[in-house]
Amino acid sequence: MATSVRAERGGTPPPPAPPSPPASRGRRRRSGPGGWRSTLYRWDVKAIPYVFITPFFLTFAAFGLFPLIYTGWLSLNRVELGGTPEWKGLENYTDLATSEFFWNALLNTFTIGVISTVPQLLMALGLAHLLNYKLRGRGFFRVAILAPYATSIAAATLVFAQLFNTDYGMINGVLDWVGIGPIDWKNSKWPAQIAISVIVTWRWTGYNALIYLAAMQAVPQDLYEAASLDGASRWRQFISVTIPSIRPTIFFTIIVSTIGATQLFGEPMLFGGSVGISGGSGHQFQTLSLLMYEKGWITGALGSASAIAWVMLALLLLIGGIQALVSRRNRKKLGD
Numbered sequence: 001m002a003t004s005v006r007a008e009r010g011g012t013p014p015p016p017a018p019p020s021p022p023a024s025r026g027r028r029r030r031s032g033p034g035g036w037r038s039t040l041y042r043w044d045v046k047a048i049p050y051v052f053i054t055p056f057f058l059t060f061a062a063f064g065l066f067p068l069i070y071t072g073w074l075s076l077n078r079v080e081l082g083g084t085p086e087w088k089g090l091e092n093y094t095d096l097a098t099s100e101f102f103w104n105a106l107l108n109t110f111t112i113g114v115i116s117t118v119p120q121l122l123m124a125l126g127l128a129h130l131l132n133y134k135l136r137g138r139g140f141f142r143v144a145i146l147a148p149y150a151t152s153i154a155a156a157t158l159v160f161a162q163l164f165n166t167d168y169g170m171i172n173g174v175l176d177w178v179g180i181g182p183i184d185w186k187n188s189k190w191p192a193q194i195a196i197s198v199i200v201t202w203r204w205t206g207y208n209a210l211i212y213l214a215a216m217q218a219v220p221q222d223l224y225e226a227a228s229l230d231g232a233s234r235w236r237q238f239i240s241v242t243i244p245s246i247r248p249t250i251f252f253t254i255i256v257s258t259i260g261a262t263q264l265f266g267e268p269m270l271f272g273g274s275v276g277i278s279g280g281s282g283h284q285f286q287t288l289s290l291l292m293y294e295k296g297w298i299t300g301a302l303g304s305a306s307a308i309a310w311v312m313l314a315l316l317l318l319i320g321g322i323q324a325l326v327s328r329r330n331r332k333k334l335g336d
Contacts, residue, residue, distance in 0.1 A: 068313075071306045071309055071310065072306070072310060074302055074303055074306040075092055075093070075303060075306035075307040075309070075310050076088065076089055076090070076092070076303075077303050078091070078092070078301075078303045079301075079302040079303045079306075080300050080301065080302070081300040081302065085303075088303065092303045092304050092306070092307035093307050093311075095304065095307075096304070096307055096308065096311065101283065101286075101291060102291065102308070104283055104286065105279070105283070105286050105287055105288050105290065105291040106288060108193065108279065108283075108284070108285055108286055108287055109261065109262060109264065109287045109288045111193055112193050112196055112197055112200075112261065112264060112268075112285065112287065113257075113258060113261030113262065113264070115193065115194065115197045116196070116197035116198075116200040116201050116257075116261060117254070117257040117258060117261055119197075119201055120200070120201040120204055120205050120208065120257065121208060121250070121253055121254065121257065123201070123205050123209075124205050124206075124207075124208035124209040124211075124212055124253070125209075125212055125250075127145060127205070127206070127209040127212075128209045128210070128212035128213040128216055129212075129216070129238055129242065131145075131209070131213050132213060132216045132217065132242075142210065142213070144206075145205070145206030145209055145210070146206045146207065146210060147206070148202050148203050148204075148205070148206055149203060149204065149206055149207040151203065153203070153266040153267060153270070154266070154270060156199060156202065156203055157199055157266065157267050157270035157271055158270060160195065160198065160199045160202070160271070161270070161271050161273070164185040164186075164195045164271075165185075166182060166183070166184050166185060166186065169185070171183075171185070172185075186271070186272065186273075186280060187280065187281060187282070187284075188284070189282070189284035189285070192271075192280055192284050192285045193284070193285050195271065196264075196267050196268050196271055196285055199267045199271065200260075200261075200264070200267055204257070204260070208253050208257070211249060211252075211253060212246060212249060212250075212253070215245075215246040215249035216242060216245075216246060219241065219242060219245040219246065223241045223245070224237055224241060227240065227241050247330070248327070248330065251323070251326060251327075251330075252323075255319060255320075255322075255323045258319055259316055259319060262288065262312060262315055262316060262319075263289055263312070264287045264289060265287065265289035265290060265293070268285050268286070268287055268290060269290060269293075271285075272285070276290075277290060277293060277294050277298060278290070278294060279291075288308060288311070288312055289312075291308060292305045292308040292309055292312070293305075295308060
């Protein structure tokens with residue numbers, strides 16, 4: 001009606017509306033260069049992180065996951081060096097359960113771990129407590145206590161093997177000077193285990209001391225000042241303030257030292273010399289790692305060696321599970 005009125009008055013009619021573009025043209029526009037760029041950008045953002053972490057997973061699969069699975073498969077077979085695997089199921093594990101050599105190695109691993117871990121961590125706590133105070137040459141002492149950790153296992157063990165030599169070792173010389181007869185450090189069970197524990201303690205005390213020192217320096221000084229105002233001595237501050245504050249770190253070092261003791265190999269092997277693989281003439285200091293090596297590469301029983309490796313893995317998983325349970329319990333206590 002407005003058009004007719006405008007025509008009667010002499011006006012020009014409005015131009016017709018432009019036709020709407022077909023649906024195919026809209027799709028073509030969305031899939032043009034700009035659309036491809038946005039699609040490639042989205043794929044780039046999503047895929048590039050996986051590309052960056054792919055080398056790690058490939059390396060882990062090749063050198064970690066595949067050997068683990070293959071060792072588990074070998075533990076279910078009877079395998080000799082150069083021979084064909086023969087399926088035996090759980091026979092290798094049942095043989096270990098009835099083997100006196102396995103239980104002897106397990107007991108030796110436990111005893112050496114205890115007599116090396118406990119003194120090691122106690123001395124590390126004491127050294128860290130001393131270094132936590134202002135001392136002259138504190139930086140020098142921090143570097144000096146880490147020097148044993150930087151020493152190779154072979155060099156340290158060979159030196160201590162000479163020190164504990166039964167005939168001309170300095171340790172027996174000092175014991176003879178104070179009136180104690182010579183001790184056969186290699187052929188007796190407890191002396192041999194104590195000597196190996198001394199090597200382990202010497203190498204790892206400084207390392208744990210620096211870990212404790214880092215944890216102690218994170219303790220708020222207000223706690224020490226409050227304890228000092230209450231009349232607490234340095235020993236009381238150490239027991240009531242330092243130890244509770246670094247308890248998670250102490251528990252961490254206990255777990256790590258226990259795992260290291262379970263895998264103990266180099267020190268007893270080099271300390272024993274020609275009979276180091278068997279853990280001495282009477283297997284008096286043979287650990288699980290030494291027994292696994294002897295089974296696999298001396299006697300050639302790869303199936304039994306693989307079974308021992310999986311038993312060690314089960315022990316490490318058990319230790320890790322205990323750590324997780326204790327950590328969760330501590331978090332619950334802190335939350336309450």
